[in-house]
Amino acid sequence: MVWLLPVLLLSAPSQVQADSLQLLVGWSDEMNRPRNWAPLAVENRAKVSSAHKGQLDLRLGHVPDGWPYAYQWSGVSQDFKLDVSRYSVLVARVSSLKGYAHLDVDVLDQNGKPFKAIRSSTLQQPGVAVADLGTILDPAVYRVRVRLILGGPNDGCNATYNWIRAIRPADLPKLIAEPDRQSVRLDSGHGRGHGVP
DSSP, X not given: OXXXXXXXXXXXXXXXXXXXXXXXXXXXXXXXXXXXXXXXSSSSOOEEEOSSTTOEEEEEOOOOTXXXXXXXXXXXXXXXXXXXXXXXXXXXXXEEEESEEEEEEEEEOTTSOEEEEEEOOOBSSSEEEEEEGGGTSOSSEEEXXXXXXXXXXXXXXXXXXEEEEEEOGGGHHHHHHOTTOOOEEEOGGGOOOSSOO
């Protein structure tokens, strides 16, 4: 019995350290199931692939002859519920990019129709795209449709998305400083995420 107390004391800090390394999220997609993302219904659909777990590759080839625009764009989308009162910042990691990438977020009404549109920061090199929904929406639970967008020159463009996460504003600097952090934990008390339709 005397030896139990020291063992408990030694094991407790390691659990605390492990928990402090995890990022608490309200929703996330770590790009392990590309089928969760539906191609946009546009003329030039992005080619979607996944060479490895943790990455979703979007590619647009050369546009067809007679393409009427100076650039091209496309992407994929997914719907989910998001508790903006706790996790108001959507952040996406793009690790490889030729062209540009950003998030488009539609806030949906009870009939599934968009009533507000929000765009993230636009990346022109690998990095983290950020959409702060808390500056635009009242604190509540919303159903949202997020589009991962790829765009660029008409001779072709590509982007690799590694994850998208709904986080607390206070965690944004840490995630920007460590974008390859893979240890995330869904807030089970507000578990409305991980691709819940």
